Amino acid sequence: MSSLSDAIAKAGNPVDMLRNSAIGMYVYPVVAPEFTNWRDEQRAWRESAVLFDQSHHMDELIVEGPDAEAFLAHVGINGFANFDLARAKHFVPVTPAGHVIGDMIIFREREDKFILVGRAPTANWTKFQAAIGSWKVRLIHDPRSDSRPDGERVLRTHYRFQIQGPDAPKIFEVMNGGPVPDIKFFHVDWINIGSKKVQALRHGMSGAPGLEVWGPYKDKAYIQSVIMESAEKAGVNLVRCGSRAYSTNTLESGWIPSPLPGIYTGDGMMQEYRDYLGADAYEAVGSIGGSYVSDNIADYYVNPFELGYGFYIGWKKDDFIGKDALAKMKDGPNRKKVTFEWNKDDVLKVIASGFEDGTPYKWIDFPQPNYASSSADMVMQGDKMVGMSMFNGYSFNERCMLSLGVVDESVQEGDVLTMKWGEPDDTGKTSTETHKQAEIRVRVSPTPYSREAREGYAADSWRAKG
């Protein structure tokens, strides 16, 4: 058995295969679980400043050569017209049927050299497109670090840090040895960190400007020291963020990291892709978790409009993979991305079952209860499934459980829906204990999450709706 196709054939159905994956938790590897404690680490990105070490959890794909731009414009849905050297983009490829494969941040390092950073599916698909096309491109793939290095050394091509939070800008000037260039959001420029010149991407959380910096991995310890010393000189409480808090930052910023790649269906090029992918690829060994179980794997897919990526589709490009399909999807109906705010009493009911005999509800592990590479929990309005919860976690800043997902167009902000929490059956997934299902009321809130939704409604609306 050597390809994804073989693996699917053996399992009979890709849903069965992925729901029974024994790969375990999708972890944020190598970085320590906590440097201080995960509550204060979450608080830091809201109240002072936080240092994210992003060196280990993402694949990196370097695409270079005379056709690099044309090739990537063909693979991704994004408009490339304004893609100059000072800019980064959120690169999204879809299948010919218009289903999202994944996403990576793409940086343009030279006219003919791009770096893509993110989960494996986009890197794998991009490599495949290079393999079957005749583009003049060279690709170098540096996969994410081992999930359980067990004391062995881990090396990457690049280190990657983010400095975020309201006090972050105070650090930059000290670090740079003078005022930093005024970099626009998702633009790139060069700054100094001590004696090194590094590239910096202007990023941002909570409205305050943040920076992502990267460079050769061998410089990592030096760069980190200079950043920490600069924070101290600037009088900023810069908190290093461990792997437990890290993944929850997206709940407040509203990005869904884990859509299931829409590559398990389709003939022609899609069949060829499944033959090309190894039986050890993310797409073959990753897992699906959650209460939503459908025989049809396409029911787990999402399209770019549903994830809020419609506005940067490059319609003016002559062609790109999926263009025709997206043109048809454009006017809907499409689901929309929302934040689900979990009902406190229902969450506590689930937790309480861990103190009772018998089969408990699915354990809510704090701050990150996801138990699969891709999650799909059913969100119901009465007996009708109206949405899917796709990535969850606890926010100490908001003092509540939140999740990100998609809902039907008919669902309105403020609506109280019911999420089914936990799986209907025992699967081969090693990441979850035997459990029974619970119902958790969830209130539909905007993405990025805003507390106004919660506070704008009558205090007893939970009861009224529940």
Place this chain on the structure above:
Amino acid sequence: MSSLSDAIAKAGNPVDMLRNSAIGMYVYPVVAPEFTNWRDEQRAWRESAVLFDQSHHMDELIVEGPDAEAFLAHVGINGFANFDLARAKHFVPVTPAGHVIGDMIIFREREDKFILVGRAPTANWTKFQAAIGSWKVRLIHDPRSDSRPDGERVLRTHYRFQIQGPDAPKIFEVMNGGPVPDIKFFHVDWINIGSKKVQALRHGMSGAPGLEVWGPYKDKAYIQSVIMESAEKAGVNLVRCGSRAYSTNTLESGWIPSPLPGIYTGDGMMQEYRDYLGADAYEAVGSIGGSYVSDNIADYYVNPFELGYGFYIGWKKDDFIGKDALAKMKDGPNRKKVTFEWNKDDVLKVIASGFEDGTPYKWIDFPQPNYASSSADMVMQGDKMVGMSMFNGYSFNERCMLSLGVVDESVQEGDVLTMKWGEPDDTGKTSTETHKQAEIRVRVSPTPYSREAREGYAADSWRAKG
């Protein structure tokens, strides 16, 4: 500032120093947080079999030379009369005042060579005794692995595995290629693991025989493979235990891993020891956490009788450090070791505060809420402090929060006491968020924990007593 004495002088009081340590969590390093999920990993040691990787979290001290036995018999309280090559012991040193310094497991590898394995304080004290005495001994100290190796390689002198649980014996025969020798509890013999001959200590949890095996660290990957393959051949579900579940196993077996070493007081040799210890030693940078705050650090100490170690004191030895003091302590009054079973409703009240605005109660992090190297939570009977909770955690097997500690002799099994959870003030500890104190009712239960205590009382006794 180079010694513990200097550090104490600077802080003014060792309690202030340790309560404000910024060292962070006392972690179980290098080993992955979870291999499957921590609930099933806990369940495995009760229901099937578990593989503990103990290669990283303990110091190792090799003591060899013609005086090794005499030296160690002088340092530890243990009787050494029956200490032949086939035996291991629970080695406990105390101060001249009779306070516990720590404990290590001690193995006799040769007539003149011993290996000690455990937390740093006992290793440090043993090295000091060798330094100030004129024993003909050679010591090699291999400190525990880095708490946050951050991708760097970690090497030890020895690997160390334990295989525990009711199905463990089925694995041994396959692993050994034939019946294993009938090793008595805490005795040692040689067995085969694949092509290697390794030493095995007969250990045990939950009444079933378990084995601890060790050897050169370079053999680790091979040994682990053979163990896992042997389990598969034996048809046993051998679950690798990650660092999150690992530390909670002691709640069910009843050993307190973290008494504060009683070395901060005393003149003469004790003052000399504090001058000898570096300002970077465990004793200087470790932390005290919990609701119990006393200006007098000696209030945190325990003696061997309180921890249940009285029965193996080597009274027949001519002399050992602390013998006179222990002789005086022997007849009490001494506190006794117990298990505290935390009241479910009170635990849920604490958890619920994480979903409310304002300052929450101290977060109970599952499965291991300890937030210091040594914990001391006040246990009250009315207004009177009658005990100290010293090591806590959640047991999925028992479906409850448990802690180990000591109580006054007057306290009886079944008594419902009140534990103060959380600290009265903000300290410099980075391992805890700002919080308020809670009261959690705890029921006094035997050590090792037995559920009978819980089930033997009327269901409403919580209410009756609370």
